[in-house]
Amino acid sequence: MNVIKEIKEYKYAPRTQNKKKLDIAYGVDEKYLFASGISITSILLNNDNSAFAFHVFTDFLDSENESKFKKLAKNRCADIILYLIDCKKLKNLPCSERLNYSTYIRFIIADQLCGSKDKILYLDADIFCNGSIEALNDIELGNNACGVVKDALGKNEKATLSMRLDIPGIEDHYFNAGFLLLNLVYWRSHDVTHKAFALFGSKKYEGKLVFFDQDILNILFFGKTINVSAKYNLLYDLNHERKRKNCALPDLNVSVLIHYFGITKPWHSWANYPSCDLFKKAQAASEWKDHLSIPPKIFEELKICAKHSFYQKNYINWIKSHAKYYFG
Template sequence: MSRKYFEEEVIQQTLDYNYAQHSDANKFNIAYGIDKNFLFGCGVSIASVLIANREKALAFHVFTDFFGPEDQQRFDALAKQYATQIVVYLIDCERLKSLPSTKNWTYATYFRFIIADYFSDKTDRVLYLDADIACKGSIQELIDLNFAENEIAAVVAEGELEWWTKRSVSLATPGLVSGYFNAGFILINIPLWTAENISKKAIEMLKDPEVVQRITHLDQDVLNI
């Protein structure tokens, strides 16, 4: 039985700009979930990864609800310039628009759930990045990382005990006093995510009025819970 919450029907169109010279079997997959306001930033982020990792076999996956003619030209040129692959997925967002949003975070923040479900039968790991992240060095350590049985890899800022404590109280999750991770940088353990049905559990929590009252950082809070 499928453990996906989002089936592939939510992807309306796929555009594949593929100038890569490596085989699909060896590539390391990096994904972004954005709306049209972050397309430019996404391109900059992709370029920064490529500049710092010129010899790596990489593939980039951009999940968005808008991709105009100028965007198509720019991303095609970017893929061609760096001899890489950039795949763009146009998303049907209707199921997401009823979920909580804020001035700073639109329903596009939930694209990471679609990303994890999309890759559930395609690979064992995907690096999810927010589009405002710039890469300044090698990602070889991430490529080589071996997960333990119940691990993901995410960023937990050091020295933020006061913040962790506040989140643990607000979210009624005592364990967060030991660390609260940033959902803008996650190396997703796809088999574990799928086995634990994370997308379904997270969306159900985001529809629960009691949970929604407690959260301020939307899916990031829910994933930490």
């Protein structure tokens, strides 16, 4: 899939012979571009003595963000490569209000890098670092397709998953695709992208792919993954903050990579919780420190914002969000 329009390289990392470099990749649209920069910052803040090359694939790159990535690379002595890509073909694939075409950029990433890299770490841009990830570089994937962390499935999802994807037992191995330690040798030799796109058009899975590319990768990689410690992809739903009295929330302090996977992100205007401090610390140290918090824009966000505002006793914002939700 030849969709690369332009590549910009900013290489400021010191060249050392004895350090094994870990390649880390992000695939984002305009909405998540700033978040990928803050995620990179969080990794660099917590991994002073490690060697990385960061690859950011996006279909939007203005001069302001380009300058910020360049400054980030220079100020933090890092290698950052930006790939401006054409996503027209991806926009023909199944999407939803929450999962748009950018979720498929990970296929472009693997195809682009599999000719020069044997292994990469793919991260969603809503994952932020709280410790050393150096151990990931030492994981040997062997003949496996990927190193993964199991997803946090609800009871209903788990009960219907094997029937929905037509693979008995997959519920015990189903992984979250926000963290993928990809074996690009496997990807290349098994022509994963071609097989994945064929499944998207398959009648067998018509109407059954709830999580789209995540479902497809779980189908293709079933029995070919190795489990990585959950501390490298701690799934944290900020919407559960409202339910603290009724449920136990994960301890962020013992995790290395925190994945804010719910509809509420730590950069949202209603995400006023201590659990967002990790993101805010990284943002304050990043080139995006002046990026303003983002207000609710779609109906689902307005509804969620109203609930959080009520819980936080911000009744004025609760009324405003309710009014926008019901009256537009």
